[in-house]
Every structure is written in structure tokens, then in C-alpha cells.
Amino acid sequence: MSNSEAILKIKDLKVYFDTDAGVVKSVDGVDLEIKKGTTLGLVGESGCGKSVTCLSIPRLIESPPGRIAGGEIIYKGKNLLELSEKDMQGIRGNDISMIFQEPMTSLNPVFTIGDQIQEVIMLHQHKTSAEARELTLRILKKVGIPSPEIRIDDYPHQMSGGMKQRVIIAMALSCSPDLLIADEPTTALDVTIQVQILDLMRSLQDELGMSILLVTHDLGVVASMASHVAIMYASKIVEYGPVEQIFSNPGHPYTLGLFTSIPVVGRGKRDLYVIPGNVPDPLAFPRGCKFWPRCVFAEDICRSQEPFLENIGEGHTAACHFRGKIDKHLWKEKTNTGSFLNISR
Amino acid sequence: MFSFTVRSFFQKLVTLFFISIISFLVVYLAPGEPSQIDPLNPKFTVEDLQRFRQEFNLDKPLHEQYYLYYKNLFTGQLKSWKDNQPVLGKIYERFKNSLWLFIVGTLITWCLSFPVGIHAAINRGSVFDRTSTFFAYVLISIPSFFFAYILIIFVVKTFNISVIGMQTFGMSGADSIYQIMDRVWHLVIPSILGALGGIALLSRYVRAQMLEVIHQDYIRTARAKGLSEDQVYYKHGFRNALLPFVTMFGLILPGLIGGSVIIESIFAWPGMGRMGYEAILARDYPIILTINFMAAVLVLIGTFISDLLYMVVDPRIRL
Structure with a gap:
């Protein structure tokens, strides 16, 4: 645009x-x-x-x-x-x-x-x-x-x-x-x-x-x-895009975590998903990607290099070393959250 | 509002009644009584003593003394034991003198404390803020009589003006302009000294209050509206910072009596505070009791006024 x-x-x-x-x-x-x-x-x-x-x-x-x-x-x-x-x-x-x-x-x-x-x-x-x-x-x-x-x-x-x-x-x-x-x-x-x-x-x-x-x-x-x-996570934008894209195809593990931690009526009385860990202290941000201590996908590269926002779709950007490679199916496997949230506009 | 006024008035009357009993008892509980003055004086016979006690009703039971005292007070027949002058007349003379000192001192205190406190709060951490804080602590820590003597020496030596008493003697033949200026000098110096401690304290309160207010959400709202900093502070901030001082404003009235004992003594100012102090030394009960009673009345009037003022300035209080 x-x-x-x-x-x-x-x-x-x-x-x-x-x-x-x-x-x-x-x-x-x-x-x-x-x-x-x-x-x-x-x-x-x-x-x-x-x-x-x-x-x-x-x-x-x-x-x-x-x-x-x-x-x-x-x-x-x-x-x-x-x-x-x-x-x-x-x-x-x-x-x-x-x-x-x-x-x-x-x-x-x-x-x-x-x-x-x-x-x-x-x-x-x-x-x-x-x-x-x-x-x-x-x-x-x-x-x-x-x-x-x-x-x-x-x-x-x-x-x-x-x-x-x-x-x-x-x-x-x-x-x-x-x-x-x-x-x-x-x-x-x-x-x-x-x-x-x-x-x-x-x-x-x-x-x-x-x-x-x-x-x-x-x-x-x-x-x-x-x-x-x-x-936004830890003073930076980690994902940006049109609302449909973000909701249908979240590209950052933090976004996926946010979606999963919303309670859904009818999902049963299971414990609510919580993103592990806490928001980092702004005086002592972790090196590399600021989200890696809480991220289920974190690997060595995440601990050393900070990712930048890059395109993963039409007007859709994410700041993750694994952008494009992770999606909600992989997320489900990795976090054992069977029913992924669907929000319809 | 009307029912509050009436209710509050009667409550205060009841309070006043109890205060009258307590202040009466306090005076009588203090050791010594007027008839004991100099019992070693050979001219002071036992008969004399009895006569004094009888004349001052000191031989009667306490409740009767209480009754007689307040009866005499309200009928205006109460007389000083020291010189047999009517108490109310004596107090009125002194009251007029104290009133001037009180009004000028209060004006100086309030007119200076607010600008200083507000300016310090807005420019927190600035040179002005630190300087005013430093001087406030100096003024609070060092007693006012110390400054009084320094200022007297300074004014008298530099300007050759006498500042003790209410006026210089032997000025009656001078031009009226000189007479007025003489009066003003005599009034202003003790007023300033009486105000110093008040300025130091009050400006600190104002600063603290203003600091609290300017970090409120509605101040941010006012800024977000596009108002200038002056409008934000003086319109939106000041009105809110003012609220606690309404209470204080009601409580300054009693300062008319006790507020300036030291200053009045130093400057030989014939005011109420000094009279009360001298009456205590002389065990002149009628004067002590009347001044106590008036102080109580002034406190109650002050709180009544601040209640009413609160309703005007704080819309959340509707009584």
C-alpha cells in the first residue's frame, strides 16, 4: 500500500x-x-x-x-x-x-x-x-x-x-x-x-x-x-500485519502464545495455557531475541542474534528467526495445546 | 446544606460546653492560687487571705465557682483580679492590637507560601526548588526570636528606625505621613517575623500537595487537551491542590491569640498573646479562663468556616 x-x-x-x-x-x-x-x-x-x-x-x-x-x-x-x-x-x-x-x-x-x-x-x-x-x-x-x-x-x-x-x-x-x-x-x-x-x-x-x-x-x-x-513484546514490535493474516496465520511464537492463552467457552475445564516465564526486566533484557527464554522453539541462534521484522506474507511481518517455518500446527504439537483458538471476525 | 449548618451549629455548642468545663478544671488543677501570692509578706495577714478568697469566690465549691465565673463572663461583669478592670474591655483593647499583627502576618504567610510552593513543585529539582527547600529548613530549625533580634539590630542600625512597641513616642506633633509610616514600620517587622515560620511550613505543604496533584491522571488529560502548561498547573492542578488547605485556613483563626506570644513579647507589642502569658504568671484566673474560652470559640468558628468552604471548593462534599 x-x-x-x-x-x-x-x-x-x-x-x-x-x-x-x-x-x-x-x-x-x-x-x-x-x-x-x-x-x-x-x-x-x-x-x-x-x-x-x-x-x-x-x-x-x-x-x-x-x-x-x-x-x-x-x-x-x-x-x-x-x-x-x-x-x-x-x-x-x-x-x-x-x-x-x-x-x-x-x-x-x-x-x-x-x-x-x-x-x-x-x-x-x-x-x-x-x-x-x-x-x-x-x-x-x-x-x-x-x-x-x-x-x-x-x-x-x-x-x-x-x-x-x-x-x-x-x-x-x-x-x-x-x-x-x-x-x-x-x-x-x-x-x-x-x-x-x-x-x-x-x-x-x-x-x-x-x-x-x-x-x-x-x-x-x-x-x-x-x-x-x-x-509488541519487550519494547519492540514482534509481528505486524492485517488482522485476518495475524489471526489466521500467526507468525511469531509470542503471538501464538497469546492466542492460546485466551480461554474458550466449550474447551472444557482444562488448565488455561500460560506462556512460561515472565516479561523480562527492561533493565536486563536477554541477549539475542528477547523472547527466547520463554520460547518453545528457541535454539542457539535465538540466544545470540536479534531477529528483525521481515516479510512473511502480504504486508505481514514478524521478527523471528523461524518466521515462515512455524505455524499453528507445529505450535500445537510442540505445546500440546490440542484445540487452537479460532476467532472469527 | 441548611440542615447541616443548623446541626453543626448545635454540635459545636455542645462541644463548647464541655470545653468550658475542661478549661476551667485545667486552670484550677494547676498548682498555686492567687491568694497564695507572697504569704511571707508580713502585711499579708490570715484575715487578708480569707478576705481575698471570699471576694474571688475561691472558698466556694468548684461547681459554684464555675457557675459564677461563666455567669459573670456572659453578663460582662467579670473583672480581672489583678487590677479590677472588666475582663472583656481589657481583652478588647489587646484584641485590636493583635488583630493587625495577625492579619498582616497571615497575609504575608499565605501570599508567599503558595507561589513559592507551587513554583518549587512545578520545577522540582531545579535551583529554585533546592534553594527554597534549604531556606524552609533553616527557617523551621532556627527559632524566630533569633531572627527577631538580628532583624531588630539590622533595621535599627541601618535605617535608624525604632521598631519596638506599636509606635515611637513623641511623634504626635509630626506630619501625619510620618506618623503613618512609623506605624507601618512598627507593624511590618514583627509581622514578617511572625510569618517566617509559617511560610517555611506552609510552602512545604503546598509543594508536597502540588507534587501529588500534578502526577494525577486528570493532569495528563488536561495536557492531552492541548492546554498550555500554565493552564494545566494553575487551573487544573491548583484547584485540586487547594482542597486540604481549606481545613488549615479554618485553623489559623486561633493563631490570633496564641500565635505570637514570643513575637509580642520581643517587640513589646501589647497584644492578646502577651496578656495571656502575663495573666498566667500572675494567676489572674478570669483573664486566663476568658482567653481559653475565646480560643475555643475561635477554633470552633474556624472549623465551621472550613466546613462551609469545603462545600464551595469540593463538589464531592455536599452536606
Whole structure:
């Protein structure tokens, strides 16, 4: 696919945190691309660098201790890392919006939700407060807040978690951004509310035509939302491709492990598959492939040489020395997981 | 809200009643009594002593003394044992003087602590932060009377201005501008000294509070909206950092009485703190008790005000 379609291109992004114990390389050479109007799912375990990747796009990494140590973030042809802070403020909340993981604490407790939404509208669209209130009511209605005329003057503590997340979505969408970064938007919510929030995001995406970077550790969410998936492990992307390809033909042992560890109704009361071992300490990553201590296929080459992302199919890349040679059948034999998960879109 | 106000008012009345009993007992539990003053004085006969005890009701049972004392207090008939002047009148004179010191000192404390604390928190680890931290600890560790003497020597020697007392004597013939400036000098120096310790402490609290707030999720949300750093800190951060200080604001009222005993003594400032201190030395019970009682009233009024203020600043509290 041609590059001109890409609304956001991240090239070799490196985000380091200087701590007393040493330099934590939270993101170490990540390449990503989001095409206009599509959703990219970014999947990985806790602590693999997903959230840091997200926060670095609108340059919200707290510095110190964090710093963007290298790479480029090209948004509509501009490198965001070279913009002045003032220009960046004009982009945040206007062109690029964010939805955070914690709806409970992401709203300011001392202002009404109406004030907090109007603030963005007045900031970026230079409206009077009456016009902004009008727009706020409209957007609250759009995100499914019942009787917005009343709720607009509510404080965050008067709302449930699902309602708060709707408010945060309303706030993020109030200036019709081109790119929405959703950092685990449904993790803190009930399953029933999750579905509603995801449906809402999808319908708003269709309506507004924005692109979404969706961070999650829930492959089910990715299957229903994303067109492309990037699997992240230990500060790097280990597999990237269109969602159908990744789901039908995973090419990295880590991806295979992720799929296998999803519980499936009807598979019986067997123990759930667990990827052995733990996420490596970012201060002491293993040499070679960072996944080898936990990998059932690991051989000598994995311990000495780090694999790079290389093609294994149409737009489908994986960072594994055995890319193309392993598939789910081999995986089943090797791990004794008889019934491999099938997720249908 | 209205029912809270009424309920809170009556609760505070009950509290006040118990405080009145306790503060009364505390004074009487302390060793010594006024009639014991100088019993070796040959002019001080046993009859005199009896007469004194009778006159001050000291021979009556405690509960009766309690009753008589508070009756006299509320009817305004309570008199100092030392000079037989009405207690309320005496206290009022001193109260006016203390009030000035209190207002100026509090203004200096709060107006300086907040900018210093906030600036230090935002620029954590900067030169400003470290310097202000260093000076805060210096001010907390070294007692204010030490600075008081240094400052007095400095001001008097450098500017040839006297700063002891409330005004310089023999100024009545001077221009009013000189008289006013004289008053201001006499007021400002003790106020600054009284405020120093408060600034050191309060700015540390503000810094800690602000540091906690600026790492909250909603601050990140505010940044993600595209707000400037100033808007993020002063609009979204400050409002939240302010909440705990509402409680403190209510508790500064009692400082009117006890807050400046040392400063008032050093500067010979005829204020309430000094009067209370002198009354204790002289075992002048009516003055001690009245000041105790007023302090209790001020504490209760202060907490009442901070309860009300809380409702204004924190929407989560609706009583």
C-alpha cells in the first residue's frame, strides 16, 4: 500500500527513562503506520511499552525521567518531534486526541463535565462559551449520555465508570480529531459496558472518518475493531500485519502464545495455557531475541542474534528467526495445546 | 446544606460546653492560687487571705465557682483580679492590637507560601526548588526570636528606625505621613517575623500537595487537551491542590491569640498573646479562663468556616 495514505508513521521510535537503576528502554526502535480511517490494534502484555508508545505520539511523556531518544513521528508529513511546544499544543486535543485507560481518575474532580468538554472546544475552535455549550450538548448526546441537558452540569463523581468513559470520548472527539489514540479504553470497565464503548467508538469512526490507534491486551477487542495489528513484546514490535493474516496465520511464537492463552467457552475445564516465564526486566533484557527464554522453539541462534521484522506474507511481518517455518500446527504439537483458538471476525 | 449548618451549629455548642468545663478544671488543677501570692509578706495577714478568697469566690465549691465565673463572663461583669478592670474591655483593647499583627502576618504567610510552593513543585529539582527547600529548613530549625533580634539590630542600625512597641513616642506633633509610616514600620517587622515560620511550613505543604496533584491522571488529560502548561498547573492542578488547605485556613483563626506570644513579647507589642502569658504568671484566673474560652470559640468558628468552604471548593462534599 502506498505511503501517502498513512496519516501517522512512526519510524524507529526510541523512548528511554532515566532511573536510578539505569536507563529503561521502554520503547526501542518501534515502527508503526496507521492508514487514514483505519484502526491499528497495538497488543502486548503489561509493561511491554504500549502505553509509552501512545503517550510519545502527542509528546506527553513526562520528562524527566522520560525522553524520546530517537526516531521520527510523522503526522500528515510533519515530524511531531521537531515541532515547538506551542505548535504541539495546537495539535493535542484538536488533531490528535487521547482516551485513557482509567476513566475514574482521568476527569478533573472539581470541574463539571460540561466545563471540561467546553474547555477543549473553546481552546481549539475559538467559540464563545454559549456556542461551546451547545456543541457540548450535541456531542454528549452523540456519545449516548441520557438527558445531556441535565448531565452536562454533573461532576465526575456523580457518574458511573461507563458514563465517565463516554464523557472522555466526547471530550476527545469534540474537535473532530483525525487520529484518536485509545489507550486500553475498556480495560477498567465491565464487559457489558466494554461492548457499548467499542460499538460507540466504531460508529463514531464511521461517522467522522478518523483513524484509531487502539491499545489493548484483549485480542477479542482487536478482532472486532482493528484492520491491522501490531504485537509488541519487550519494547519492540514482534509481528505486524492485517488482522485476518495475524489471526489466521500467526507468525511469531509470542503471538501464538497469546492466542492460546485466551480461554474458550466449550474447551472444557482444562488448565488455561500460560506462556512460561515472565516479561523480562527492561533493565536486563536477554541477549539475542528477547523472547527466547520463554520460547518453545528457541535454539542457539535465538540466544545470540536479534531477529528483525521481515516479510512473511502480504504486508505481514514478524521478527523471528523461524518466521515462515512455524505455524499453528507445529505450535500445537510442540505445546500440546490440542484445540487452537479460532476467532472469527 | 441548611440542615447541616443548623446541626453543626448545635454540635459545636455542645462541644463548647464541655470545653468550658475542661478549661476551667485545667486552670484550677494547676498548682498555686492567687491568694497564695507572697504569704511571707508580713502585711499579708490570715484575715487578708480569707478576705481575698471570699471576694474571688475561691472558698466556694468548684461547681459554684464555675457557675459564677461563666455567669459573670456572659453578663460582662467579670473583672480581672489583678487590677479590677472588666475582663472583656481589657481583652478588647489587646484584641485590636493583635488583630493587625495577625492579619498582616497571615497575609504575608499565605501570599508567599503558595507561589513559592507551587513554583518549587512545578520545577522540582531545579535551583529554585533546592534553594527554597534549604531556606524552609533553616527557617523551621532556627527559632524566630533569633531572627527577631538580628532583624531588630539590622533595621535599627541601618535605617535608624525604632521598631519596638506599636509606635515611637513623641511623634504626635509630626506630619501625619510620618506618623503613618512609623506605624507601618512598627507593624511590618514583627509581622514578617511572625510569618517566617509559617511560610517555611506552609510552602512545604503546598509543594508536597502540588507534587501529588500534578502526577494525577486528570493532569495528563488536561495536557492531552492541548492546554498550555500554565493552564494545566494553575487551573487544573491548583484547584485540586487547594482542597486540604481549606481545613488549615479554618485553623489559623486561633493563631490570633496564641500565635505570637514570643513575637509580642520581643517587640513589646501589647497584644492578646502577651496578656495571656502575663495573666498566667500572675494567676489572674478570669483573664486566663476568658482567653481559653475565646480560643475555643475561635477554633470552633474556624472549623465551621472550613466546613462551609469545603462545600464551595469540593463538589464531592455536599452536606
